[in-house]
Amino acid sequence: xxxxxxxxxxxxxxxxxxxxxxxxxxxxxxxxxxxxxxxxxxxxxxxxxxxxxxxxxxxxxxxxxxxxxxxxxxxxxxxxxxxxxxxxxxxxxxxxxxxxxxxxxxxxxxxxxxxxxxxxxxxxxxxxxxxxxxxxxxxxxxxxxxxxxxxxxxxxxxxxxxxxxxxxxxxxxxxxxxxxxxxxxxxxxxxxxxxxxxxxxxxxxxxxxxxxxxxxxxxxxxxxxxxxxxxxxxxxxxxxxxxxxxxxxxxxxxxxxxxxxxxxxxxxxxxxxxxxxxxxxxxxxxxxxxxxxxxxxxxxxxxxxxxxxxxxxxxxxxxxxxxxxx
Amino acid sequence: xxxxxxxxxxxxxxxxxxxxxxxxxxxxxxxxxxxxxxxxxxxxxxxxxxxxxxxxxxxxxxxxxxxxxxxxxxxxxxxxxxxxxxxxxxxxxxxxxxxxxxxxxxxxxxxxxxxxxxxxxxxxxxxxxxxxxxxxxxxxxxxxxxxxxxxxxxxxxxxxxxxxxxxxxxxxxxxxxxxxxxxxxxxxxxxxxxxxxxxxxxxxxxxxxxxxxxxxxxxxxxxxxxxxxxxxxxxxxxxxxxxxxxxxxxxxxxxxxxxxxxxxxxxxxxxxxxxxxxxxxxxxxxxxxxxxxxxxxxxxxxxxxxxxxxxxxxxxxxxxxxxxxx
DNA sequence: TTGAAAGCGGTACCAG
DNA sequence: CTGGTACCGCTTTCAA
Numbered sequence: 233x234x235x236x237x238x239x240x241x242x243x244x245x246x247x248x249x250x251x252x253x254x255x256x257x258x259x260x261x262x263x264x265x266x267x268x269x270x271x272x273x274x275x276x277x278x279x280x281x282x283x284x285x286x287x288x289x290x291x292x293x294x295x296x297x298x299x300x301x302x303x304x305x306x307x308x309x310x311x312x313x314x315x316x317x318x319x320x321x322x323x324x325x326x327x328x329x330x331x332x333x334x335x336x337x338x339x340x341x342x343x344x345x346x347x348x349x350x351x352x353x354x355x356x357x358x359x360x361x362x363x364x365x366x367x368x369x370x371x372x373x374x375x376x377x378x379x380x381x382x383x384x385x386x387x388x389x390x391x392x393x394x395x396x397x398x399x400x401x402x403x404x405x406x407x408x409x410x411x412x413x414x415x416x417x418x419x420x421x422x423x424x425x426x427x428x429x430x431x432x433x434x435x436x437x438x439x440x441x442x443x444x445x446x447x448x449x450x451x452x453x454x455x456x457x458x459x460x461x462x463x464x465x466x467x468x469x470x471x472x473x474x475x476x477x478x479x480x481x482x483x484x485x486x487x488x489x490x491x492x493x494x495x496x497x498x499x500x501x502x503x504x505x506x507x508x509x510x511x512x513x514x515x516x517x518x519x520x521x522x523x524x525x526x527x528x529x530x531x532x533x534x535x536x537x538x539x540x541x542x543x544x545x546x547x548x549x550x551x552x553x554x555x556x557x558x
Numbered sequence: 559x560x561x562x563x564x565x566x567x568x569x570x571x572x573x574x575x576x577x578x579x580x581x582x583x584x585x586x587x588x589x590x591x592x593x594x595x596x597x598x599x600x601x602x603x604x605x606x607x608x609x610x611x612x613x614x615x616x617x618x619x620x621x622x623x624x625x626x627x628x629x630x631x632x633x634x635x636x637x638x639x640x641x642x643x644x645x646x647x648x649x650x651x652x653x654x655x656x657x658x659x660x661x662x663x664x665x666x667x668x669x670x671x672x673x674x675x676x677x678x679x680x681x682x683x684x685x686x687x688x689x690x691x692x693x694x695x696x697x698x699x700x701x702x703x704x705x706x707x708x709x710x711x712x713x714x715x716x717x718x719x720x721x722x723x724x725x726x727x728x729x730x731x732x733x734x735x736x737x738x739x740x741x742x743x744x745x746x747x748x749x750x751x752x753x754x755x756x757x758x759x760x761x762x763x764x765x766x767x768x769x770x771x772x773x774x775x776x777x778x779x780x781x782x783x784x785x786x787x788x789x790x791x792x793x794x795x796x797x798x799x800x801x802x803x804x805x806x807x808x809x810x811x812x813x814x815x816x817x818x819x820x821x822x823x824x825x826x827x828x829x830x831x832x833x834x835x836x837x838x839x840x841x842x843x844x845x846x847x848x849x850x851x852x853x854x855x856x857x858x859x860x861x862x863x864x865x866x867x868x869x870x871x872x873x874x875x876x877x878x879x880x881x882x883x884x
Numbered sequence: 885t886t887g888a889a890a891g892c893g894g895t896a897c898c899a900g
Numbered sequence: 901c902t903g904g905t906a907c908c909g910c911t912t913t914c915a916a
Contacts, residue, residue, distance in 0.1 A: 235894060246893090275693070278893080281610040281611040282892070286907080288896095345606050450831065483834075483837070506805070560910085570886075572887090573888080574887075585886085586886085612912080614911080
């Protein structure tokens with residue numbers, strides 16, 4: 233089913249059909265009706281590829297995330313998508329599973345779509361990618377990775393601040409043996425988080441500590457906790473790099489008979505919606521994902537790029553999974 | 559950056575560039591190298607729209623789901639995506655939020671992409687949509703809704719069976735006051751589930767029961783439970799239409815001081831991965847989402863459509879959220 | 885082994 | 901108001 237067939241059947245030119253379908257340019261009311269009717273009858277659906285090719289300006293935003301199954305990323309995607317669709321834009325996502333090679337492939341693939349903007353919300357990075365992207369004139373937003381540059385704006389969360397607050401809070405509750413559970417310790421931003429933990433903890437001379445790492449997600453969290461406990465270390469508090477992993481950590485603790493928070497306190501990071509539904513409700517650090525999604529939209533579409541850095545202040549949320557050290 | 563620019567710079571025709579980039583047709587080794595080098599230098603990225611338009615056969619699958627934030631749908635998407643990308647296909651998703659109008663829009667939008675196949679994993683339906691789709695020659699898979707037809711295959715879960723098992727199980731544990739928590743009670747498949755509950759329960763003459771409905775998701779589950787308890791009815795078991803809502807139901811029960819399962823038993827449906835990480839681990843009915851994702855792929859791509867019905871047998875998984883009636 | 889050129893299905897400008 | 905037509909950027913014959 234093509235525009236031409238519709239045109240033929242309606243006895244008009246393709247130009248006219250295009251005009252009525254897109255409400256562009258004047259068309260006699262009667263003609264309009266006729267075309268509309270035929271298009272309806274034929275169940276005509278414009279070929280999007282032809283449309284884009286001919287059309288010029290792009291109507292799609294690209295978004296690359298590390299792990300779409302982690303609600304943190306999913307939430308950002310959903311709010312971006314919401315804002316975008318309100319403006320008549322579509323957003324296509326791709327998930328890299330934290331692999332730099334997939335990130336490169338994803339970026340190339342997105343670029344092939346000639347997007348109106350690109351959001352790169354990932355933890356992995358490939359140095360040459362930065363150069364490549366810097367040269368482009370597509371508006372880009374990075375989260376966590378990258379540096380501001382022409383047409384590139386960065387969104388960064390003051391992770392240290394959240395971490396610091398958390399450690400101080402736990403310390404005040406009497407905790408002196410803490411562990412950090414993370415994932416992909418080799419990737420820049422994630423390594424940095426681990427280091428932040430280490431740095432923070434060292435300012436308290438009398439705190440024993442350790443860190444473990446496993447896959448992102450509840451299962452990874454569970455395995456990490458398992459490793460941790462198997463090592464013989466007995467933390468009274470476990471700080472997780474994100475809520476998603478914290479879910480698994482709590483499960484493993486319970487399976488091994490530890491009460492939360494009576495015997496072990498657990499904290500997360502992100503404040504995914506699930507975190508207040510689990511039991512005990514998770515003490516965590518809020519990162520305003522919906523706000524981030526909207527920001528991404530604004531930077532990409534309304535500011536049409538710009539450049540610079542946006543800092544987000546995370547906020548400690550005390551709930552039920554933490555308490556006085558035993 | 560276009561093919562032509564690459565061609566010009568490499569001193570060859572666009573045809574040749576196309577050949578080397580796609581590895582189609584013979585090209586002298588030296589020419590190939592030169593073209594490749596230039597393409598690299600120019601960071602050439604083919605325009606996907608032009609490619610598709612010229613190319614002919616589609617390399618994309620469309621998938622429409624009711625609520626991408628519900629892990630049930632997300633899991634199916636991820637496994638389909640996995641299978642597809644292994645075969646060099648991409649899949650684009652759209653989420654309807656259970657609105658029939660959005661379903662219609664989503665289908666049209668997908669059709670505009672001239673997909674190689676379309677998966678419609680939703681609970682809402684629009685009668686005229688069925689006709690429209692039946693006329694098409696695109697392979698289609700429905701889950702939950704629709705009827706088999708030419709090029710249309712249906713995947714259905716024997717919901718009654720799972721429900722029956724669950725009720726029997728709870729009955730055997732002594733439960734005589736049960737409630738069903740659902741969402742979108744007006745939509746066919748969901749209404750059917752509620753009815754299944756009602757039908758099943760009626761075969762046990764001495765069971766008091768009721769049903770409530772709210773939005774899909776933990777928050778909806780919480781609100782539903784709130785309503786339920788506010789009504790004065792005191793169920794000893796609450797059966798949820800899915801795990802996602804069950805999370806919220808459990809939270810509300812606890813907030814109101816009920817112990818699970820000592821005072822109230824809770825069951826879910828789907829067996830999303832989260833269900834074994836929450837506390838208490840959720841008794842639920844397994845629906846093999848990854849298998850469904852793979853099936854969708856096979857039907858769409860390998861069988862290139864076909865038609866018929868695929869039945870899936872769900873299985874009760876007893877975990878910690880259910881126990882003897884108090 | 886390579887190039888010229890005809891589409892693919894639209895959009896939009898220019899005449900009429 | 902409407903039609904003719906030149907692209908958009910790539911793939912794919914068909915000849916050379």
